[in-house]
Amino acid sequence: MNAEAGLGWPAIVRLGLVQSALGAIVVLTTATLNRVMVVELALPAVLPGALVALHYGVQIARPRFGYGSDRAPRRSRWIVGGMAVLALGAIAAAGATWLMAHHVAVGIALAVIAFVAIGGGVGAAGTSLLALLARKVAPARRGAAAAVVWLMMILGIIVTAGVAGALLEPFSMPRLFLVATAISLVCWALSGLAVIGVEARTDVGAPRQPAVPGDFRRALSASWADPRARLFTVFVFVAMLAYSMQDLILEPFAGRAFGMSPGQTTQLTGLQHGGVLLGMLSVGALASGIGLPRVGTLRGWAVAGCGASALALVGLAMAAWSGPPWPLRPTVFVLGMANGGFAVAAIALMMGLAGGSSGPDGAGTRVGLWGAAQALAFGLGGLLGTVGVDTLGDLVARPYAAYAIVFIAQAVLFVAAALLMLRIKPETRSAAVPRPAGETS
Numbered sequence: 001m002n003a004e005a006g007l008g009w010p011a012i013v014r015l016g017l018v019q020s021a022l023g024a025i026v027v028l029t030t031a032t033l034n035r036v037m038v039v040e041l042a043l044p045a046v047l048p049g050a051l052v053a054l055h056y057g058v059q060i061a062r063p064r065f066g067y068g069s070d071r072a073p074r075r076s077r078w079i080v081g082g083m084a085v086l087a088l089g090a091i092a093a094a095g096a097t098w099l100m101a102h103h104v105a106v107g108i109a110l111a112v113i114a115f116v117a118i119g120g121g122v123g124a125a126g127t128s129l130l131a132l133l134a135r136k137v138a139p140a141r142r143g144a145a146a147a148v149v150w151l152m153m154i155l156g157i158i159v160t161a162g163v164a165g166a167l168l169e170p171f172s173m174p175r176l177f178l179v180a181t182a183i184s185l186v187c188w189a190l191s192g193l194a195v196i197g198v199e200a201r202t203d204v205g206a207p208r209q210p211a212v213p214g215d216f217r218r219a220l221s222a223s224w225a226d227p228r229a230r231l232f233t234v235f236v237f238v239a240m241l242a243y244s245m246q247d248l249i250l251e252p253f254a255g256r257a258f259g260m261s262p263g264q265t266t267q268l269t270g271l272q273h274g275g276v277l278l279g280m281l282s283v284g285a286l287a288s289g290i291g292l293p294r295v296g297t298l299r300g301w302a303v304a305g306c307g308a309s310a311l312a313l314v315g316l317a318m319a320a321w322s323g324p325p326w327p328l329r330p331t332v333f334v335l336g337m338a339n340g341g342f343a344v345a346a347i348a349l350m351m352g353l354a355g356g357s358s359g360p361d362g363a364g365t366r367v368g369l370w371g372a373a374q375a376l377a378f379g380l381g382g383l384l385g386t387v388g389v390d391t392l393g394d395l396v397a398r399p400y401a402a403y404a405i406v407f408i409a410q411a412v413l414f415v416a417a418a419l420l421m422l423r424i425k426p427e428t429r430s431a432a433v434p435r436p437a438g439e440t441s
Contacts, residue, residue: 007136007145007198016149017194018079018129020156021187022122025090027157028164028180029055029118030382031269033097035251035262036176041100047108049248049386051093051115056379058119059371062127063223066368067216069128075364076195078128086121087188089114094180098173119375125191127371131364132199134354145351147284147344154277154340161270165263216365223366228425229353235420237373239306239346242413243339244381245406246316249389250332257400258324271329275336279305280344282337287345298345299421305342306418310411312338317411320404342417349424 007015034048069078092114100107129149137145160183167179224230250272251265260268283305286295296304312335319326354366385406392402 007133007138009148011198012133012137012145012148013152014194014198015129015133016152018083018125018191019149019153020159021083021191021194022086022125022129022156023153024156024160024187025086025184026118026122027160027269027273028183029090029093029115030247031161031251032164032168032176032262032266033093033180034248035255035265036097037100038252039255040171040262041097043100043104045249045252045386045390046383049383051111052248053379053383054112055115055119055122056375056382058116059123059375059379061120062123062371062375063220063365063368064216065124066127066131066364066366066371067219068364069124069131070219070364074199075128075132076199079125079132079195080192082121082123082125082128083188083191084121085117086125087184089117089119089121090184091177091181093118094177098177101173123371123375127364127368130351130367130371131354134351134363134367136199137351147280147348150344150347151277151280151284154273154280157273158270158277161266161273165266165270168266169261169263171262219365220369223369226353229366229369231420231424232349232353233370233373235417235424236346236350236370237377238413238420239342239417240374240377241381241384242306242309242410242417244378245385245388245410245413246313247378247385248382249385249403249406252389253320253400253403254328257320257403258328268329268332272332272336275333275338276340276343277336279337279340281340283341284344284348287348298348299424302342302345302349302421303418305338305340305345306414306421308338309335309342310414310418313407313411313414317404317407320400320407323400 030052034052037043037048038045065078065082069075072078093111096107096111096114098107099110133145133149164179164183168175251269254260254265254268255262283301287298287301312331315331316335319328319331350367350370354363354370388406388409389402392405396402396405
């Protein structure tokens with residue numbers, strides 16, 4: 001497949017809108033609703049932790065979703081259908097949170113159903129989207145396209161966090177439900193418009209290869225047979241476990257230790273993702289040589305990003321010990337930058353590993369394998385983080401020391417992830433974030 005037969009930049013940006021919509025919906029369910037349950041409703045932190053773990057548990061089926069999209073005539077159907085399920089799940093989750101204020105048991109029962117739908121929607125839409133990029137983007141553009149799409153997801157999260165944070169003031173449960181419903185429906189409509197005609201346009205001169213023959217188990221075994229892919233799977237699990245342990249406790253931590261309101265903690269999440277955006281842009285430009293002299297390798301940037309994330313988490317631990325005098329916002333922003341740096345390098349490596357095969361089209365299955373590792377890590381990480389805060393809070397006398405211990409544990413995991421990345425053989429040229437053929441700086 002050459003550059004002319006593959007997706008052009010306008011089509012790549014359109015697919016990036018899908019990722020933006022996906023991230024916009026997810027940030028409401030994993031950040032804002034989590035904080036409302038813990039702070040406004042005074043429910044145990046383990047409740048939203050368990051719900052988010054449930055939605056990640058459903059995503060262990062990502063390889064199966066990817067295999068289904070490998071065998072489907074169009075991956076777009078999986079993308080639009082998955083986004084519809086995700087939007088409905090998010091609306092139901094907001095309604096369940098409102099219901100918990102009056103009927104806790106009924107609200108929790110509805111939330112369980114909602115988060116199962118959220119997990120299925122994210123798994124189906126996200127896996128199919130990445131597989132589409134891996135197979136339809138020319139090798140010379142693959143890594144850069146992955147970076148662009150992920151940057152757009154972060155941008156969607158930032159915009160949603162800012163808009164939702166403003167609309168939620170003054171806070172009320174009906175307002176929360178209306179904001180979540182509006183954002184979910186707009187995002188679903190946007191994703192549907194974004195994928196119209198994309199695959200049909202790239203089918204000309206680049207017919208899709210058949211999926212890996214045989215059943216799902218055979219397809220999954222074929223993906224697992226690559227030693228480099230296996231080690232990359234372990235790296236994804238450890239790195240995402242490190243990242244996700246603070247995902248559900250950061251907003252409650254800021255609300256409790258620094259006295260921030262729901263709108264302010266939602267905006268803090270937006271600030272963190274702003275750092276992620278800047279980190280991705282910086283590392284993407286330096287690693288690709290687009291507009292700047294190329295510096296380092298994707299492997300090296302992934303290691304450096306993990307190390308910098310560990311240092312930023314030590315800073316968060318210090319914030320838990322010292323309280324409001326500590327510059328919380330700059331620390332969270334730096335953590336976001338470090339996360340973005342290692343993420344863009346890892347995503348580019350992943351796209352090369354997924355789309356580099358010249359054999360049958362098993363890109364969806366391979367992307368699903370790494371997505372399942374990420375989902376398992378996020379589910380365990382969110383649960384471990386919240387359980388750690390609840391449990392350690394009863395064992396330590398100093399206020400907020402439990403948060404500090406969890407942040408330090410994350411830092412240790414990031415160091416382990418960096419060591420794992422050092423064991424992965426350096427990427428080939430096709431796995432980097434190269435400059436598209438014929439493009440000048």
